[in-house]
Amino acid sequence: MSEAATPAAEFEPGRIARAATRGNGRSGLLVFVICFAVYLAGIGLPATPSAQFAPAETRILLTTTSLLDDGDFELTNQYREQAWRAFGGSPVQPAGVLVNGRLIEPHGFLFPTLLAPAYALGGTALVQALLALITARGAVAAAALARRLVPDPWASGAAIAIGCSPPIVIAATAIRPAATCAAIVAAAALLALRVRESPRTRSSLGAGALLALLPWIGLIGILPGLIIALTLFRWLRQRSRGWIGLIAIELVLVSAVFYVSINARLFGGLTPMAASAISNPPTGATNVADYIDRIPRLAELFVTPQLGLLLTAPLLGMAFVSIALAWRSRRARLARALPEAADVEVAAQLMTAICAATVIGAVFFLPTLSGLSPGEPLVVALPTAAALSSWGMRRYPKLGVALAVVGIALTIWLLIAARIAAAAGLAPLSGPLPWSIFGG
Numbered sequence: 001m002s003e004a005a006t007p008a009a010e011f012e013p014g015r016i017a018r019a020a021t022r023g024n025g026r027s028g029l030l031v032f033v034i035c036f037a038v039y040l041a042g043i044g045l046p047a048t049p050s051a052q053f054a055p056a057e058t059r060i061l062l063t064t065t066s067l068l069d070d071g072d073f074e075l076t077n078q079y080r081e082q083a084w085r086a087f088g089g090s091p092v093q094p095a096g097v098l099v100n101g102r103l104i105e106p107h108g109f110l111f112p113t114l115l116a117p118a119y120a121l122g123g124t125a126l127v128q129a130l131l132a133l134i135t136a137r138g139a140v141a142a143a144a145l146a147r148r149l150v151p152d153p154w155a156s157g158a159a160i161a162i163g164c165s166p167p168i169v170i171a172a173t174a175i176r177p178a179a180t181c182a183a184i185v186a187a188a189a190l191l192a193l194r195v196r197e198s199p200r201t202r203s204s205l206g207a208g209a210l211l212a213l214l215p216w217i218g219l220i221g222i223l224p225g226l227i228i229a230l231t232l233f234r235w236l237r238q239r240s241r242g243w244i245g246l247i248a249i250e251l252v253l254v255s256a257v258f259y260v261s262i263n264a265r266l267f268g269g270l271t272p273m274a275a276s277a278i279s280n281p282p283t284g285a286t287n288v289a290d291y292i293d294r295i296p297r298l299a300e301l302f303v304t305p306q307l308g309l310l311l312t313a314p315l316l317g318m319a320f321v322s323i324a325l326a327w328r329s330r331r332a333r334l335a336r337a338l339p340e341a342a343d344v345e346v347a348a349q350l351m352t353a354i355c356a357a358t359v360i361g362a363v364f365f366l367p368t369l370s371g372l373s374p375g376e377p378l379v380v381a382l383p384t385a386a387a388l389s390s391w392g393m394r395r396y397p398k399l400g401v402a403l404a405v406v407g408i409a410l411t412i413w414l415l416i417a418a419r420i421a422a423a424a425g426l427a428p429l430s431g432p433l434p435w436s437i438f439g440g
Contacts (some may be wrong), residue, residue, distance in 0.1 A: 011289075022241040027156045028140045035139040035163040039132035039172035041415050043125060045082045047174070051089030053124075056278075057175035058084050058092045059105045063112035064119050064127075073112070076103045088126070099268050106272035108217035111177045131180065135172035138183025139163035145190050145387035148347035149322070154394040155387075158315065161404035162386035165313035167375025169411050177218030178379040183381045184210050185224045186218065186383035187355060192349055199236055207232050208248030212255035219271055220380045223357040231350055284367030297363045301377060309375040312410055315403040320384050321392030323352050351388040353383045 047054035053061065062078045065086075070077070075094070078084075084092040096105045118130040139159050146312030147154035162168065173181040176235050191207035194200075214221035233249045260270050267273075273282035283293050302310045311315055326348035333340040358381035362369075366377055375382065 008239045019085060020041070026409070027152050028143060031163070032136050032140050034160050034406070035412075036132060036136035038164045038169055038411065038415075039135055040129065042169050042173045043128045043132070045170070045173065045415075048089070052086050053089060053175065055089075055092045056095070056107075058087045058089065059095055060107055060115070060175050061087055061119070061124065061127075063093075063105055063107070063109075063114045067112060067116050068120055073104050073109055074102050075105060077414050079103070084307055096267075096272075099266060102266070104266055104272075105266065107177070108218070108272050110213070111180065111218060114180075114217070115175070124175070127175060129380050131175065132172050134183050135168065135179040136163075138179065138186050139168075139386075141183065141186035141190050142383035142386045145186060145193070145347070145351065145384065146390035148193055149344055149387065149391040150394045154390050157404065158318075158393050158400075159383070159386050159391035161315050161407055162313055162382060162389060163349070165315070165407035166381055166410050166414050167309060167313050167373070167379060170373055171376065171379045176377065178220050181214060181218045181221035182380045182383050185221055185228070185354060185380055186387070188214075188225065188228050188386060189350060191230050192235070193350065195232060196235045196346065197343075201414050204232070204236060204248040208244065208251040212251045215256065215259050215271075218380075219273065220361070223361045224354045224381060224384075227353045227357045228350070282367065283365045285364075291364050294364055297369060298359070300369060301359070301362055307369060307372060307374055307377075309378055312374040313382070313407045315389055315393065315400060315407055316385055317384075318389040318392030318396070318400055318404065319355065322348060324389045325391055325395060326352070342428060348388060348391065351384050354384045355396055357381075 044052075044054055045055060059075075062075055063073055063082055065083065066073060066075055079094055082091070094105065095107075096103055115127045115130065118126040122129075134147055142163065143156045143159035146158050149155070168179065168182075171182075188207050188210040190211070191203045194203045195207060207228070211225045211232075214225040229252050231251065236248070263269060263271055269282075271282065283292070299305055302308055305311065326345055329341055330345055358378055361375055362377035369377065378385075389400075393404070
């Protein structure tokens with residue numbers, strides 16, 4: 001096959017469209033079962049060698065118990081009574097400051113509220129199982145997104161391989177909002193793409209509702225959510241369904257206005273981080289020079305032993321291949337000859353924009369990267385990135401499968417080492433979980 005013909009061969013007219021419209025089906029069920037089982041295996045992994053939960057997780061649990069016991073989110077009495085002792089580990093200091101006489105932790109309200117029923121019924125184990133369930137649903141959404149680019153088994157294979165890699169396995173049962181936001185972002189992106197094909201009210205309002213929830217679940221979802229919201233409204237206007245777009249976007253705008261109003265009253269700023277005792281200003285940067293100094297974080301996020309995403313989930317490198325394939329397709333103007341090419345290009349562009357927004361947020365807006373696990377700052381985009389990687393995986397199947405095997409092997413190593421390494425000497429466990437795969 002000639003080089004000029006190679007890009008066209010990526011699409012196989014009609015096949016991708018049929019794969020995308022089949023829904024999750026049995027492939028989606030397979031993705032869910034495998035990922036959920038792996039995530040359940042991660043329940044009970046210690047956050048540090050001496051503690052079950054990290055301080056940030058303990059603060060969320062304190063907020064959840066305050067809601068159940070006192071009916072509010074105010075934690076003064078919890079810290080006074082040292083309620084953190086119920087979750088083990090070292091003493092936990094507040095991450096927030098007193099605002100109007102109230103100590104409310106700057107992680108917001110909706111996420112601790114989401115956990116409250118599970119905690120009341122089954123304690124922290126059931127909370128982690130609930131989060132594993134949500135994350136597994138995010139993997140299903142990733143597989144459905146991937147079918148916009150490639151057919152199965154590549155779509156489901158990429159979702160499983162990256163869904164079962166260490167960064168997501170760790171995030172799945174961590175009592176943090178990142179994995180939940182990741183599932184919401186992937187589902188909202190999928191609904192937005194469905195709106196582009198057929199602007200139905202159900203898909204439009206579903207996407208709008210999910211996007212409206214994002215800031216309440218976690219700040220980490222705001223930038224990728226904004227990308228989806230703007231894209232959704234644009235597509236609805238182009239299809240002369242402006243009133244549906246208005247309703248969907250109004251859900252987002254009303255949520256945003258209410259969010260800012262509540263935060264201004266309770267925390268004295270636009271977000272809960274305005275009352276953070278850890279970093280003031282919330283981003284930790286005070287001028288343009290501080291933001292410029294953070295550019296080297298880009299390499300740190302991807303290739304350093306402690307944080308490097310590509311070292312613990314190497315299949316994600318195929319996402320860059322997919323971006324190159326999308327650019328090549330657009331440059332060759334294949335959409336003029338193949339309608340499927342246009343659909344694939346648009347889907348890849350949306351996924352790329354979501355991933356880029358997440359990387360920008362991690363590089364410039366996180367106060368610090370210290371103490372984080374590999375891939376943690378980018379978790380919110382990983383299901384979407386998994387879908388994007390599927391195209392590159394299909395283009396280079398042998399390399400893609402090899403990288404997928406490496407990521408899954410690291411997860412198996414992690415799950416085994418974290419439980420029995422102290423007795424069997426399988427790994428040099430030191431520092432925060434996940435301990436460096438290079439023994440550092």
